[in-house]
Structures are given as structure tokens and as C-alpha cells.
Amino acid sequence: MAQRMLQFTHLPQQTPHKREAEERRADFGEIYARFDQTGAEAQASRCSQCGIPFCSIHCPLSNNIPDWLKLTAEGRLEEAYEVSSATNTFPEICGRICPQDRLCEGNCVIEKGFESVTIGAVERYITDTAFEKGWVKPIRALVEQAQSVGIIGAGPAGLAAAEALRRQGYKVTVYDRHDRVGGLLIYGIPGFKLEKDIVLRRWKWLEEGGVEFVLNADIGGKISFASLREKHDAVLVATGVYKAREISGPGAGLPGIVPALDYLITSNRQTLGDSVPDFDSGKLNAAGKNVVVIGGGDTAMDCVRTAVRQGAKSVTCLYRRDRQNMPGSLREVKNAEDEGVVFTWLAAPEAFLGDTTVTGVRATRMHLGLPDASGRQSVDPIAGSSFTVEADLVIKALGFDPEDMPGAFNEPALKLTGWGTLKVNAKTFMSNLPGVFAAGDIVRGASLVVWAIRDGRDAATAIHDFIQAQSLAQAAE
Structure with a gap:
């Protein structure tokens, strides 16, 4: 039954069941169970639908959190998924690993005596259910573009950019030095926070949508950086930072x-x-x-x-x-x-x-x-x-600090900042090399996955604008 909102006054905060410490010490499975429909609807109904949603303001992706909480409380889960996925490429991942206590939930306006809405757990429930129900469809571009984009790095920034660019109809190829897609999502974050099937599911989804992956890629070695620039109309560097301090x-x-x-x-x-x-x-x-x-x-x-x-x-x-x-x-x-x-x-x-x-x-x-x-x-x-x-x-x-990126790619022309990150135009994400962009931790330094997703999506918009401007200029010649 659909829930009315503003239930926080009498409905206490409830997180999904957490396995006992002795049990979870024995394996790498996720420690939190998933909400059932009743639990998700009830907890979503605690949202106060405030006039200025600080949860959204303090979310790097500006997720429309009150909207999909209300839809969840009303039992309109497929619509909730559409709203959630409109601003976030990987909501089921952010729902698991984002530090909600410092971002959305930590800025919930509900007074602390009543405790904040369990936003992350509801976010995870929405998309996990959407996958189970078959609501998550492969990417289908309305128009296929002639141009292609090469992305170096299959972490959250690179994958977010790949999804956005593929929706625009570009041919997208993602290169990564590892043998699996996901970057730190697969190799850096333990399974008790993010089970690997969740990441591998998104890999399959991107491939079904037409994104091509080249794994075990030696960029700057067997694959020269110059050859990538020649092959693609734009290149995005989204390698993250891995060098330990x-x-x-x-x-x-x-x-x-x-x-x-x-x-x-x-x-x-x-x-x-x-x-x-x-x-x-x-x-x-x-x-x-x-x-x-x-x-x-x-x-x-x-x-x-x-x-x-x-x-x-x-x-x-x-x-x-x-x-x-x-x-x-x-x-x-x-x-x-x-x-x-x-x-x-x-x-x-x-x-x-x-x-x-x-x-x-x-x-x-x-x-x-x-x-x-x-x-x-x-x-x-x-x-x-x-x-x-x-x-x-x-x-x-x-x-973590950035590795020697120009050295790693054998491309000394790439300019760095004083911190060793790639130097880009803050508005266009473009480096000093025309058509070469960068996003994520390799630009901002070690940060959160949610910021990498935001940067990847914004960089994809900048790349689209660049390619279209180039096409118009060529057509005018």
C-alpha cells in the first residue's frame, strides 16, 4: 500500500539487517541485507519533502533524492528507477559505497532526534529491483554518430563517460590495463562493501549497449598514445591515481x-x-x-x-x-x-x-x-x-598520488599541474593537447567514486560539444 510522506515523526529510522560481526568476519559477502518492498516503502516515506533538499545539494551528482523517495513510498518503483538513473550512471554502486553519513544522509534536514532517511539503502534497493524486473535496458542511441571516442581507464569516471557518449551515438572504445572492467570498483574495494557481481553486471550492460572494451591494454607501449589520437576523434584520460604515498x-x-x-x-x-x-x-x-x-x-x-x-x-x-x-x-x-x-x-x-x-x-x-x-x-x-x-x-x-602520466603514456607533451595531476581547462575538461580530455581522480586527485561519476558525465558533455563544433567547422570550410 502506498505510504504517505513525512512519516519520520512516528516511524523510526531503520537500516537493512546487518549480519552479526562474528558471521561477517568469516567471508567477504556484503554485510547489509537488502530492503524488501515494505521496508523500502516505509523508510522512503520518512522523507520530509523539504523545500530546499540539502540531500540533493550535498550530492555531487545532484540526485533528485526526494523525488525518487516519494515514488518509492508510493510503490511506483519503475518510475523511481528512471528518476534515479537519469542523474546517476551507477546508483546501485553509490548506494553501497558512498559515505552517505558525510553527504546526503549527513545533511538530511530531519532533526537528529528523529534521524535521517536511509537514502543509500533505498537507492540500492531501487536499482537492484530494476535489474531483477528487467527494467534496466541496454543503451540504445537514437542517432548513430560517425565519430568515435577512446577512453583510457575502465573505472567509474571512464565508464560513466562511456555510457553518456554511447547514448549520444558515438562509437566508444574503453582501454584498460587490467583484465576486468571496473578499476578500483573491482580491484580496490572489498566485496563486503561491493560484491563483484554488481560491477560485472554493469560491464555486461555496457557491452550490450555497444561499448567496446580493450583489456590488458598497454597504452604508451604496444598501443601508442599518438595512435589513439589518430584513431579516435577525441580521447579521454580517466586512469585514476594509484601511486601510494x-x-x-x-x-x-x-x-x-x-x-x-x-x-x-x-x-x-x-x-x-x-x-x-x-x-x-x-x-x-x-x-x-x-x-x-x-x-x-x-x-x-x-x-x-x-x-x-x-x-x-x-x-x-x-x-x-x-x-x-x-x-x-x-x-x-x-x-x-x-x-x-x-x-x-x-x-x-x-x-x-x-x-x-x-x-x-x-x-x-x-x-x-x-x-x-x-x-x-x-x-x-x-x-x-x-x-x-x-x-x-x-x-x-x-x-594516493598521480603516477607520471606523460611518462606512462610516453607522451611528454601532456602538461601537469604542480600536484602531478593532468592539467585541464576547468570548463571544457580538455588538456593542452587538442581533442585530449581528462576526468576523475587524475584531474582532481584521489576522491570519491561519486565525484568520478560526476566528472565522467560532465566530461562526456564537453567531448560531445567539442566533436560537434569540429564537425560544424569542417562543414563550413
Whole structure:
């Protein structure tokens, strides 16, 4: 039965059932169940349909959240899917991995005594149901264009651009260095947050819509960057950023200290059924080890929770600020704590102990001082506060920087910013090379999947405008 809106005054917030910590520690399955129809309609009906929807304003995609919540509450689910997918290429993915507590749900205007609407869970329910009901149709362009676009990178930015450009009728080819489509969605994010079938389903959907994929592509090697520019009318670079930030201090080069992404890729490949020597040898396997993860972002949370599932003896997260100042989702911190992870706040490593391999981390207590120029509180060490944490495996989750992109593509003409990201026109997404565009993390730096989707869609619009302008100019000659 259709629900009336504004039910938050008497209907409490309810998230989908979450598996008990002991059960979910044993596998990589998603920890949240899915709403049934009754639950989704009831929770959607809690929306206040406010005049200024801060949930939409604080969504990078400006999703029409109150509209599809109302349609869901009224039982008009196919219409809800159409509204949701109009602004978001992958709503079922964002519903699972977006930090809603910092974006849409965190800015819900419902007073905190009543708690916000469970937007992410409803968003996930809508599109999962749409796939099951056959409402998600392959892309069908109304007009086929003569031009083609090459996209380097099959992550969220590249895939979002591919979908938008294919709808415009362009021939789209996506090149990726990996053997599967999805980028960090498939290799960087663990299955307990995003089961891989969800990503592979979108790969199949894009192929059915006419997007071509060239995997294991060596751009700048076997496939020259110049040949891509010659083959396609426009090229979009959407490779993301993968280079781990390093950590200094005595012993920082000891074996057993590994980058977060190497660790996560190995784990994801193993759960996908691949043969992974570094996992089998124990080099990138936490089983039976005392694990220390350094960092406080979502990648650090992925690492600590992966280590738990691999059977680590102990898992400790060191972060130099406190819980309130960490960049990651507080929901993820709570899930990690439930699963047995120990968080040591206001602590930073100063040295790594061991002879032939790491055996411990010597850390020092930190103190939050006055805000600096960025507005964040400074972090200062407390003299004489050193302590040691036993460690057989140390994972560096300090963020990512861009790789040497011109060097990687053997295209030194590509200009970079001072941060090492590709330099583009902020309005047109075009680099200094005509017809070469860039979007996602390779432009803005390491960020959220939802921002990558937004950038990919916006870049696709800019590429369409460029190609059409070129066609008009050629026709006028």
C-alpha cells in the first residue's frame, strides 16, 4: 500500500539487517541485507519533502533524492528507477559505497532526534529491483554518430563517460590495463562493501549497449598514445591515481611494509578466484599475523576489515588525529570496531622495528593544536610518549598520488599541474593537447567514486560539444 510522506515523526529510522560481526568476519559477502518492498516503502516515506533538499545539494551528482523517495513510498518503483538513473550512471554502486553519513544522509534536514532517511539503502534497493524486473535496458542511441571516442581507464569516471557518449551515438572504445572492467570498483574495494557481481553486471550492460572494451591494454607501449589520437576523434584520460604515498622514518624500507592498494588488489584477485603468488606465499596475506594499518581514510578501513577476514591475529589502526577528525566514514569505523579492529587515535609512527623483516611499529602520541591555514587543527608530537605495537605486516594507507602520466603514456607533451595531476581547462575538461580530455581522480586527485561519476558525465558533455563544433567547422570550410 502506498505510504504517505513525512512519516519520520512516528516511524523510526531503520537500516537493512546487518549480519552479526562474528558471521561477517568469516567471508567477504556484503554485510547489509537488502530492503524488501515494505521496508523500502516505509523508510522512503520518512522523507520530509523539504523545500530546499540539502540531500540533493550535498550530492555531487545532484540526485533528485526526494523525488525518487516519494515514488518509492508510493510503490511506483519503475518510475523511481528512471528518476534515479537519469542523474546517476551507477546508483546501485553509490548506494553501497558512498559515505552517505558525510553527504546526503549527513545533511538530511530531519532533526537528529528523529534521524535521517536511509537514502543509500533505498537507492540500492531501487536499482537492484530494476535489474531483477528487467527494467534496466541496454543503451540504445537514437542517432548513430560517425565519430568515435577512446577512453583510457575502465573505472567509474571512464565508464560513466562511456555510457553518456554511447547514448549520444558515438562509437566508444574503453582501454584498460587490467583484465576486468571496473578499476578500483573491482580491484580496490572489498566485496563486503561491493560484491563483484554488481560491477560485472554493469560491464555486461555496457557491452550490450555497444561499448567496446580493450583489456590488458598497454597504452604508451604496444598501443601508442599518438595512435589513439589518430584513431579516435577525441580521447579521454580517466586512469585514476594509484601511486601510494610513502612514509619516512627509520626502518621504512623493511620487508613486510606494503602499500594499501597492492594489498587490496591481491585480496580482491584471490576472492575472484585468480592465482595470486603474493597471497599464496603470505607476502600480502594477513593470516595469523599482527597487522598494523597506518591511515584514517576509507582505504584504511578497507584494509583493516580485509585483514580481519583473512584471519589476522590482531589488527590495529594508527591514526594521527582523533575519531572526529578522520577523513573516512564513521559508519565504517563502527563496522571495523564491531569486527575486532583496535583503533589507536592520536598516534603516528616514528620508526619501524626489525632486522630482516618488520616486527613492530614505534609510535608517538600526538596532540591536536590550533587550526592551520587550511582550517584543520595542527598535529604535534608529545615528547616522551613513544610506545611500540607488535607487527608482522604493516599496511600504508596514506592516500594516493598521480603516477607520471606523460611518462606512462610516453607522451611528454601532456602538461601537469604542480600536484602531478593532468592539467585541464576547468570548463571544457580538455588538456593542452587538442581533442585530449581528462576526468576523475587524475584531474582532481584521489576522491570519491561519486565525484568520478560526476566528472565522467560532465566530461562526456564537453567531448560531445567539442566533436560537434569540429564537425560544424569542417562543414563550413
